[in-house]
Amino acid sequence: MIWLAVRNLFQNKTRFVISIGGVALALLLILVLDAVVTGVQRQVTAYIENSGADVIVAQEDVRNMHMAYSALPAAHETHIRNVAGVAAVTPIHYLTNLIEVGNTRNLAYVIGLPGEDGVGGPWRIVAGKTLPAVGEAIIDRGVALNSGVGLGDTVKILGEKFRVAGLSEGTETVSGGSVAFIAQRDFVEARRDTGSVSFFFVRVRQGESPEQIAARIEQRLDNVTAQTREQFAERERQVVNDMSTDIVAIMNLVGFLIGVAVMALTMYTATWARRAEYGVLKALGARNGHLYRVVLGQAFLSVLLGFSLGWGITLLLVVLVPRVGLPIALEVSGASLVKVGGVSLVIAGVSALLPIKQIAGLDPARVFRGK
Amino acid sequence: MNMANATLQINHVTKRFGAGETQVMAVRDVSLTVAPGEIVLIMGPSGSGKTTLLSMLGALLKPSEGTIALHGTTISALKEDRLPDIRLRQFGFIFQDFNLLSALTALENVALVAELAGVKYGTAHNKATEILIELGLGARLHFLPEKLSGGEKQRVAIARALVNDPTLILADEPTANLDSKIGHEIMRLLRAIAKEQGRSVIIVSHDQRIKDIADRVLWLEDGQFKEMKTRAVDPVCGMSIEGEKAAAIFEYKGTTFYFCAKGCRDEFERMPEKFQEGGTGMA
Ligand SMILES: Nc1ncnc2c1ncn2[C@@H]1O[C@H](COP(=O)(O)OP(=O)(O)O)[C@@H](O)[C@H]1O
Ligand SMILES: [Mg+2]
Numbered sequence: 314m315i316w317l318a319v320r321n322l323f324q325n326k327t328r329f330v331i332s333i334g335g336v337a338l339a340l341l342l343i344l345v346l347d348a349v350v351t352g353v354q355r356q357v358t359a360y361i362e363n364s365g366a367d368v369i370v371a372q373e374d375v376r377n378m379h380m381a382y383s384a385l386p387a388a389h390e391t392h393i394r395n396v397a398g399v400a401a402v403t404p405i406h407y408l409t410n411l412i413e414v415g416n417t418r419n420l421a422y423v424i425g426l427p428g429e430d431g432v433g434g435p436w437r438i439v440a441g442k443t444l445p446a447v448g449e450a451i452i453d454r455g456v457a458l459n460s461g462v463g464l465g466d467t468v469k470i471l472g473e474k475f476r477v478a479g480l481s482e483g484t485e486t487v488s489g490g491s492v493a494f495i496a497q498r499d500f501v502e503a504r505r506d507t508g509s510v511s512f513f514f515v516r517v518r519q520g521e522s523p524e525q526i527a528a529r530i531e532q533r534l535d536n537v538t539a540q541t542r543e544q545f546a547e548r549e550r551q552v553v554n555d556m557s558t559d560i561v562a563i564m565n566l567v568g569f570l571i572g573v574a575v576m577a578l579t580m581y582t583a584t585w586a587r588r589a590e591y592g593v594l595k596a597l598g599a600r601n602g603h604l605y606r607v608v609l610g611q612a613f614l615s616v617l618l619g620f621s622l623g624w625g626i627t628l629l630l631v632v633l634v635p636r637v638g639l640p641i642a643l644e645v646s647g648a649s650l651v652k653v654g655g656v657s658l659v660i661a662g663v664s665a666l667l668p669i670k671q672i673a674g675l676d677p678a679r680v681f682r683g684k
Numbered sequence: 685m686n687m688a689n690a691t692l693q694i695n696h697v698t699k700r701f702g703a704g705e706t707q708v709m710a711v712r713d714v715s716l717t718v719a720p721g722e723i724v725l726i727m728g729p730s731g732s733g734k735t736t737l738l739s740m741l742g743a744l745l746k747p748s749e750g751t752i753a754l755h756g757t758t759i760s761a762l763k764e765d766r767l768p769d770i771r772l773r774q775f776g777f778i779f780q781d782f783n784l785l786s787a788l789t790a791l792e793n794v795a796l797v798a799e800l801a802g803v804k805y806g807t808a809h810n811k812a813t814e815i816l817i818e819l820g821l822g823a824r825l826h827f828l829p830e831k832l833s834g835g836e837k838q839r840v841a842i843a844r845a846l847v848n849d850p851t852l853i854l855a856d857e858p859t860a861n862l863d864s865k866i867g868h869e870i871m872r873l874l875r876a877i878a879k880e881q882g883r884s885v886i887i888v889s890h891d892q893r894i895k896d897i898a899d900r901v902l903w904l905e906d907g908q909f910k911e912m913k914t915r916a917v918d919p920v921c922g923m924s925i926e927g928e929k930a931a932a933i934f935e936y937k938g939t940t941f942y943f944c945a946k947g948c949r950d951e952f953e954r955m956p957e958k959f960q961e962g963g964t965g966m967a
Contacts (some may be wrong), residue, residue, distance in 0.1 A: 316797060317787070589783075596742075597777060598770075598771035598773070598800060599768065678739050679938055681735045
């Protein structure tokens with residue numbers, strides 16, 4: 314019986330293209346926006362995910378970096394190091410600021426790193442040094458490329474001049490921003506504040522659980538919040554979610570409604586055009602259930618094809634968007650696919666309702682009376 | 685005839701449509717018994733109740749009064765949800781406009797009906813292929829209906845009617861959309877099916893030219909069976925007319941031809957050779 318649905322679906326090429334294309338477009342709306350949000354989340358958490366820290370200690374109630382400010386007494390370093398299970402502590406300075414090259418300005422998360430090779434530094438260097446010495450900066454390769462600077466050139470960060478000593482990858486963030494690394498001493502001088510630190514990045518001893526260490530640190534020190542790397546990243550993603558919830562909800566609704574409208578209309582007209590044939594089948598002895606299955610099969614098949622097309626186009630955009638120089642990193646998440654899959658099923662189900670009602674009302678006795 | 689052996693027994697069947705002033709009595713107190721392998725032709729003017737009667741025989745419509753029994757089972761008393769199965773397995777339907785599914789090939793049109801009856805995909809397709817080949821459509825199996833001629837379409841429809849091995853075939857005006865030569869072929873095919881396979885066939889038609897293949901011809905008028913009058917077919921337009929009521933008569937080569945209108949006679953007069961095959965005159 315399902316092959317009747319297949320044949321019906323492919324018989325009218327125009328209707329086929331409209332329904333598949335319409336559903337694909339509707340789902341594309343949802344998929345692409347999700348991919349943008351996931352991409353932003355990935356970029357926003359890239360630094361923390363690659364920091365190498367097991368536990369991140371911040372000012373009390375500061376749970377992420379993006380659009381946040383944290384200040385801790387530098388003296389906490391020793392106390393944290395003395396907590397049982399802690400292997401290493403790295404003080405990190407952080408501020409959202411700009412990289413200026415001539416007249417171009419790029420948003421940057423500026424990280425001040427202590428001299429020794431610890432955690433929190435750049436994780437993929439494509440040219441130059443892996444750690445900035447005094448007077449040096451390591452900046453994102455894409456930013457360097459776009460502003461026309463290379464190794465040895467001068468850029469301005471926190472209002473001071475730095476020589477570009479290294480180029481890193483994976484450090485681009487949202488809307489053309491990036492992560493830039495300078496030496497801690499330069500950071501402190503530029504800020505004229507020697508007593509405070511933004512975060513402590515903590516490594517735990519082998520076999521220790523980061524959750525337990527985080528809890529111990531919070532016990533030992535007042536006015537701090539200690540989270541595992543995963544908790545911290547999750548909060549970061551949550552900030553992106555909070556900012557995008559409304560637009561995502563609206564676009565999901567729009568996509569869903571377009572999908573329902575296109576499918577319901579094409580399914581209805583397709584069934585209407587075939588009502589005489591469904592009547593014939595009823596007269597020949599087909600039960601309503603048989604015919605419902607044909608209609609449902611047709612709806613689910615259309616939506617499945619629309620979904621595949623929408624997904625295909627999304628994957629294409631994932632590859633193409635960065636190539637054309639747009640500062641967006643699209644990323645398709647499993648959760649988004651599951652959600653859009655669910656939406657597709659609902660669209661198919663809803664679009665089959667009217668046709669099913671239509672078929673239920675067909676009188677098989679009309680078959681001898683022509684159309 | 686032995687009643688217990690009958691394929692179909694219709695007892696005092698009446699069908700009314702509507703109520704009160706606008707009530708129509710489409711069929712009145714009709715009784716009929718059809719034997720296995722018998723071909724019954726029901727004729728009658730338009731609006732006489734032929735289609736209504738056929739729909740009741742095919743379990744598509746419930747009689748207002750009377751009973752219809754198939755092999756002794758009173759199907760007119762069965763619950764609505766039992767009827768699709770009876771239509772599917774006991775009846776084969778053949779229509780005036782073939783009513784094939786346009787998206788399906790000849791083979792699929794036939795196989796689908798077997799699948800509806802629960803036959804597995806492969807078996808259904810094999811069975812459908814077999815019947816289509818038998819009906820001379822071996823070279824048309826994978827053609828869509830739009831690529832078939834009228835006669836071919838009707839043969840596919842006959843194959844579809846046969847695929848579930850029905851005891852009774854019901855045909856409403858099966859030749860109305862075919863030219864007379866093809867129409868005759870279809871009728872001979874139906875006759876062969878009845879006689880060789882022992883299936884009863886009930887045909888509704890106003891086409892006098894197929895009378896000769898029927899075992900019995902019944903005349904329905906005003907919803908009742910009446911005695912056949914002298915009937916003739918206008919050789920020009922093919923319309924069935926009562927001899928006494930013909931609008932014009934013309935003698936040609938010793939045969940009397942009857943016409944529904946003077947225009948038809950005039951046309952016949954101009955080219956009698958072209959039309960003489962089409963009519964039934966009285967020698
Ligand atoms: N569903 C219906 N509702 C009302 N009247 C009907 C219906 N079906 C048939 N009729 C009437 O019943 C009569 C017989 O119709 P029909 O069986 O179609 O005749 P035939 O097939 O001989 O032309 C006609 O007067 C027709 O108008
Ligand atoms: Mg009729």
